[in-house]
Amino acid sequence: MCEMGVIPVLTVKPSRALFDEKFHVVVGNLPPTQEVTLHSLHQSEDTDYWEAFGHYVSDAQGRITVFKDPSVGGTYEGVEPMGLLWSMRPIPGSRPELRLRKKEVHTPMVVHISVYRGHMSQGFREQVALASVVTERWYMAPGVRRVDITEGGVTGTLFLPPGPGPFPGVLDMWGGSGGLVEYRAALLASQGFAAMALIYVFRDQKKNYTIGYPYFETAFRLLQDHPLVAADRIALLGLSLGVTVVLSITAYSEAVKPRCCVCISGSHACRIGATQSIEETSQGIDKKYTKARTDEENRIIWRDVLLPIPEDIDLKVEMGRITCPLLLVVGQDDQNWAAVESADDMKQMMERAGNSHLLTTLSYPGAGHLIEPPYGPHCRACTFVLQPGQQRVVMLWGGLTKPHAVAQEDSWEKII
Template sequence: MAETKQSISLSVHPSSCLVDSKIEIDVKHLPANSKVTLHGRLNSDDGVEWEAFGHYVSDSSGTVKVSRDKSEGGTFEGIEPMGLLWSMRPVPESKPGCRFQKSNVQTPVKVFISVYEGHIAKVYKYLTPLTSAPVERWYLASGVQRVEVTERGIKGTLFIPSGSGPFPAVLDLSGGQGGRAEHHSALLASHGYVSLALEYIGFLNASGKLEHVDNAYFETAFAWLKKHPKVCPDKVAMMGMSFGVSVTLAMTAYSEIIQPRCVVCINGNHIMPLSGSLADVYAALQQNVDKIRYDEKMRLIWRDLLLPIPEDPTKKIQISKINCPVLLIVGEDDQNWPSSESAADIKKMMEKAGNSHLLTLLSYPGAGHLIEPPYSPHVRFSHFKLLEAKTKVMMVWGGETVSHSQAQEKSWQKTLAFLEEHLYDNSREITKC
């Protein structure tokens, strides 16, 4: 292939776009019916290098079109237009337990697509590609504002779409890792929603001890978001992931202040009603530590902590009190929380209460706990910081790569459609608040 190297072309379109956008990858001017390897790599914000690759054979005209042609091997197989992204994994020399998560949403995910001669599987850094092309993948669309929030005792980051507004809004609650995860909120703002990524776990007081927030904290945050001049106050939703689901459902059911237009819940449960402080939840979980399981490599599996689902209604959030539309997203291979069992019980409770018409349940076989925006690398297990113990453990999240990746793409499309329906009233024009 040496005599054709100069003429080989690689096209990646668009070369800069949002992370939930598809890209077209084409290679032209190869010898007919030649074997090549397409390779994708990126460096995450924490310095870990991720990669994916697929084995292709050019057609009679010397072209490989990833959206049309099958990968015959690699980190993915078959016709997978976005396989070079969702099948990414840490390079072999990486430490175990890496999780891909964008910490700085103001910079793009920089992906490099390369073409190599032959079907190869490793040591790419010692090889010279036939051609390469960079791609920028953004969580933050042009014109979206990012604002640090420290008002009225709340901590978070507010993302405001470009334009005069007012806009619908989302109060975004991430999971039990603590800190502040901004990637969901940044992407929501890129699609036309003011979004507040609220920090609510892992606060340290002056003496360095954990300080757990109470229900008033979430009520303050919701009320503050409603009153923001860029927000249409009667079009505010909540979105919870993992631990954030418990907060979202509890606040929606019990609070007189938090009355969202709709809620989105991703892989959580309704078995942890909040009664004053998150400290109560931690205490309840610690009583069930004997239910923790381990896999063959002694990685933690938490899904049994809250099983079996209690029959006693006082031990569950009173779902019957919820009177707004609920989108419940479930990975059936979630190894962290009993999401499937919880969803089935929520459905039963809502049917009994006569409000099942408010529930949209999306359940995905083979999907694990960490359902992220489309084309994000699947992570079956990773390090997790236990806040009370101030130590890191290896946590099993579950999921099979192909099924999980399909669930990420489908559930995100359904989420945007759900928010559009209930916050924009099927119209992008909001003229009155």
């Protein structure tokens, strides 16, 4: 309680929203110039706790409106309507080097938002909140359908928006850590795209020797032939190693003709040959592992593996063969891939080939490698399993929290 027994009122609207939607947080019934802390808390599916907090001072009416009032301290500062989400970090005492990722997209990310008296930075569990609310953040909008894909040897998940269609399609490919990552595709479907999350790096190394152009062409054709998909409006979306796939098949496959491509934090300096497998391509990159270095905390900086960008056209994707619009998303502090140098070289190649009018580059100062949908917490470094051998290391992805959040929000608006 505050003065005279008046109970503060905390509201979060909407309390149930898509992950990429902004919410409005307001605290009322406070004394004027009251110092308080707004705190968010989420327990991940791995049972780790994540938190963020901002320090505020109520106005003359005893009110705090987060979308216009500045935080004067905490995990974020300034006027930041979504700071309670994008500045989340593991609570003190958590396991090291965590990354927050949603696995079960049919359930919400539940976030508890509370207001505490005074400017606090720790010990939230030991204090009684003045007020608390629960908010849900969803990747799947009501009516979005999730369909397992196992046809033609392809493994993935198709997310379909509600309604009769036809919908523009997206073939969505993540990076070299492999497995099925669904949350971006689910969010794209919530925005009106028929999006297929595709596995192309499997835990079974022998399986990866079978993954090449025919696999990606079959996945593209499955999406193209779906009765609810507009066959001539299919985009390719890749992050990290997924960019290698996107650029390779767009440039060299006769069967894959996308309407446009979005490439996040990737490079053209390692291409998949027409008869190559994804395993052979990955091994080609891994052979340059000696170029990788570590920082003072023994975190691996991988970006030098691709440097210098080769001059030999046979060692990279021929960008002059790209015939559709191409969007590059680049974090200037990417410590995992040489995305900045690659983007510069791609631009030069396309200028020489006469197709640079198809290229748009979004380059973000202070952003790292893992540029994801907006308002997700920035991951500067986390554990990573190197293939082959299953060696667990800590990979440095790069980026600073605030600039990275800016990159995620701005790029997502331009992608969709």
